[in-house]
Amino acid sequence: MNDEGKIAMSEKASVKELSPIDVYMLLPKTNCKKCGLENCMAYATKLVNREIALELCTPLLEKQFEKAYHELWEMLKPPVKEVTIGAGDKAVKIGGKLVMYRHELAYFNPTAFAIDVTDEMPEEELVLRVKGTEGYSYTYIGKELKLNMVAVRSTSNDPEKFKTAVKKTVENTKLPLILCSFKPEVVEAGLMAAPKARPLIYAANKDNWKDMAELALMYNCPLAVFAPNDLKLLKSLAKTLRDYGVEDLVLDPGTFPNDGLADTVSNFTMIRRAACKRGDELLGFPLIGTPITAWLEKADVPEFNMWNEAYLASVLIDRYADVLIVHSTDGWVLLPTTILRQNIYTDPRKPVAVEAGLKAFGQPNENSPVMMTTNFALTYYTVASDIESSGVNCYLMVVDTEGLAVDSSVAGRKLTAEKIAETLKQFKVEEKVKHKKLIIPGKAARLSGETQELSGWEVLVGPRDSSEIPKFLQEKWQ
């Protein structure tokens, strides 16, 4: 059932509706296998699914196919332009979105997080924040969550001070920069301190756009365009700047922290829809959100601003922001927001279940513990990473619960005593160990009695959260 197809039909065909046949017709159709696939049709299908690069078809790069190549490039180009900020291996790509809704395909280029520093900050604080930004890391189901950029703000409006601050920043990090000031002479001073760094210039507005455009051209930098709550102006500026020769733009319709939140949500949504569904090229640029504006509000305690910044960032991640400028460096603000980013940018085509079976961790022997979990991918990877980081040697039996977590599979009767007994047999667990003791998750505690009866194994009820496995084993295993 494809309900969403109806939206697409009434609007300009978006990338998703591209058919492999359309693409195939433009390929050389020689089935030469140079791309690594069996034939041109298979390659066309992968192209449409965004699973392979156009350049892998090397014959297409030859002179005779030049026209076809360009047509294909146009056909496959994302409605939201991909813009690179920074240089070198820490450069960050933003935008490049192919669809408005993640279920239409997947979102690429996760929202980049930039932490701010200012040109009036004491040097040690600046360095601390820059190092902290670079050092931020959280391992979430086997993936490292990171921050991506540093935004240097000129609060002084003094070119010399800004230059010094930018210099200090680039001395301390290779992360890409955003240079923030509405004064061209200030931005210019900053660019002189980082001439080859390709920072994002923030921002051109209705007054300074020409000077900012010159700077962007001179230093080959992407340029942000700022027109708070005025999409006509924003679009006009985009048109003007593009005609001026600046090709890499980033749009800022304004992040209003309080009463204007509805405008922010509405503006971000309109821009993305115009780009993805209406093919509006002037709005087909990445979006920048500034949750840092939560600090514009007066509050008795900073936690109030942090709290607001955290939810503002979340709303912007959900609603199409490609890069964010954030002030709070507190873990309780950055953790939920970077995890949300990870969630929203997970490929929805990825399966939610892992294979059932008996997995060995470390070097288990016949006396090693046998634990059990379900085959919901998130559950499995969480348990697996807890076991791995504890360094315990053990077996983990993964029961096929049709991709359900422990609590829901117990409630939904996909994880039952019968199922556990059956799985123990299926994977011949009794041949691996001498004991007949099975540790089940705390959340499946209610199955313990029945499992014991049906399987003949002694059942130990483990912790409710796998982070406590090491402690549990220490206390309860022999």
Place this chain on the structure above:
Amino acid sequence: MKDLGEREEEERKKALLKFSPELFEILSKLQEVELEDVDLDVGDLEIWLQPSAVSARPRVAAPSAVPKKAKPSTIIEVDFVPPVETYSGKIVEVQLGATKSEGGTRGKSVIVGGERSPAYYLFENQTPHPPVITLDVFDMKVPLAKAVKMHVEEVVGDPVAWAKLAVDKFGAQMITLHLVSIDPLLNDTPPKEAALTVEKVLQAVDVPIVVGGCGDPVKDLAVFEKVAAVAESERVLLSSITLDMDIEKSAMLAKKHGHVALAFTSMDLNHARELNRKLYEFLPREQIIMDTTTAALGYGLDYAFTVMERARLAGLMGDPELQHPLSSGTTNAWAAREAWMKMAPEWGPRELRGPIWETVTALTLMLAGVDVFMMMHPAAVKTVKDVSKKLTTGVTKGRSEQLSDWVTLKI
């Protein structure tokens, strides 16, 4: 960011003591947060995704540069037309609770649904009704996050007092009475006794209520039979009706006694359609709210978000089987270990991490289209209420001068 974290930890501790009464008063009282877990229906998390597919980014190089035009000297004005779409479908309006004049005894009733556009597409249509938040109340002692337990300690085990506290102290618009004790594997409370609890709660508070079962399809139905009768015409939300229940009996209960069915399924739109279709045989559409399962931030929220967003879009596009208000068991956010676990100091106090976790989970789903939030932490509830108010009251409040010089903001 360890160094920063440590340095600020001290200050934060001090700050926690003087939180403004607004949002953080509640938080400042919290010392210990520990969640052993919350036994709510997390429900089925079925595989609904297409298998396979490695996602490699296409690396496409730009074709040769476009010929340059003369540089403009003034702003070239172009028009912006809001990309407004029309939809053939509309989400049905569902009333929860009934006042005296409506045949019940509630002080107020609440209407949810009625959307004609995706969530908060305010350039198309205003949001007809703000989402409603219903606070959890349990009929027996259950493992609770200590962050929550702090506020309800004196009333745990006494659902009547708990319901009153939720309404009087936390300003709950609705409450959800979870009849956990009816579970045959727990207290196996008989239906009559459970119905008596519902009756008492209805007498104690005058907000609309949700009655939650234990997830056992047979026992829940037996209990709902009694509950529906004692709560005659109160438009109670029966949470929930599932595919493995006797649909005819469940639906007829709601119809006969004037209640609303919460059609609860796994994260699978085909299941949601199937259940609704079965309910339509007996129950008017205006008596059905749907719940396609909520997973926590970090633990499947992406699936929950996308399924709800798809359900809403499909309903608006004209799919008659998905045109119902959406409900979310947002309390499930607390299942995420990052919400309750003590972590290294750089990750901040869990007194803040927990409620922000619930808040982010809720707001994400609000943007997917959720109309009814079943929630737990007072601070999260307050924020979600505030944000929904801002989003519902509409656009044109963002003044450009408010932001025109944010770059020089001194923090």
